[in-house]
Amino acid sequence: MTENITSVGGGGRPDAGVSALRGPTGAGAPAETRGRTTIANGVVAKIAGMAAREVPGIHNLGAGVARTLGAMRDRVPGAGGATAVTRGVKVEVGERQAAVDLDVVVEYGVSIVDIAGDVRTNVISAVERMTGLEVVEVNIAVDDVHLPDEEEGAESDEGRVR
Known part of the structure; x- marks a missing residue:
């Protein structure tokens, strides 16, 4: 069985009449599929980043140096913003x-295997639902475990001697 594929424009490419995120384009296509959508x-x-942070047991995102620089940047008015996300x-x-x-960075006491699965599920769901892109992989590097008595970026004010 063979199928005839008709495309509108595009110089002979079989997918030339298909939008990257929707489907057929051209005069006969529905309005919402005419044109191209590009997602940065x-x-x-x-x-x-937002989807990963929503998962209980995730303390923070970023490797040690990035978190430290980010914490300092967040303290400067107008400098944090979008980069923190x-x-x-x-x-x-x-x-x-x-x-x-x-x-x-995960909270102490959580199952890293379980939380990694929850993060993957939440990230894939959010990205695919909001963008229409297929998420082919979510790689997770656990860089640290946050202990209950640790403060982010805080240096101890107490010295060994008084």
Whole structure:
């Protein structure tokens, strides 16, 4: 059995009449599919970062140095903002697919295997629902475990001697 594929424009490419995120384009296509939608890496990184932070047991995102610099940047008015959301998040975005790498800090006592699965599920769900991109992988690097008595970036004011 053979199928005839008709495309509108595009110089003979079989997928030339298909939008990257929707479907057929051209005069006979529904209005919402006419044209191309491009999603920037930063958009996917923000979505992934927010979705990862929503998972109970995730204390923070970012490797040690990035967290320290980010904490200092967050204290300066007007300097933190959007970078805090994407700290510890790297993405690669193609026309139809995305891959996500996360550096996370987990709370002490949680199952790292379980939390990694929960983070993957939440990130994939959020990115695919909001962007229409297929998430091909979510790689998670657990960089640290946050202990209950640790303060973020706080130096001890007490010395050994008084």
